Amino acid sequence: EMQLVESGGGLVQPGGSLTLSCAASGFIFTGSAMHWVRQASGKGLEWVGQIKGKVHSYATAYGASVTGRFTISRDDSKNTAYLQMNSLKSEDTAVYYCTRHEYGDFHFDSWGQGALVIVSS
């Protein structure tokens, strides 16, 4: 069974930094692109970004609202993806979900339960 487990959420002050982790199991991690998607309270889903694997040179892509502030990385030896968030703003407050797509597919077939990030002073 595919499983994604996020960790690292919490309260951070505006302008601060936080790193989320996503531990994966039950599928071939190196055959997947890993994504982060967030949902602010009462709002819709927002794609944050993705990272591909070694065969794709660990290419990354980001949504416009986080470009330059957020960085996605992965450690294939630990089957873990990361979301480093810098220069956090109040509007970054959201539940952050880790998800994946298998190469050749274009949909997200497994999701974590989410990690809550609150940006507030």
Next chain:
Amino acid sequence: QPALTQPASVSGSPGQSITISCNGSTSDLGSYNLVSWYQKHPGKAPKVLIFEGGKRPSGVSYRFSGSRSGNTASLTISGLQADDEADYFCSSYIYSNSWIFGGGTKLTVL
């Protein structure tokens, strides 16, 4: 890139059918038949219902179906059940390894 446009809410009675639309543009839905639909219950992780416009993953009920015409995708739920009450989101690959989501539609089962 603006979000895909969905109605904020739809409703239906048990046993009825409802359709949720997802409107995009020629640069997203009009260019790629790669729209997917997700069901999200409060406090739960999203679950994929439909991918590549109209394909259903194994384990997803036949009551869920999808289609696309031009810049618009649609999700139809037939034989509404109480447990279908949830938020529904469309999503599409757009370009340069990027994805986009719709604003979400709240389904109320009356």
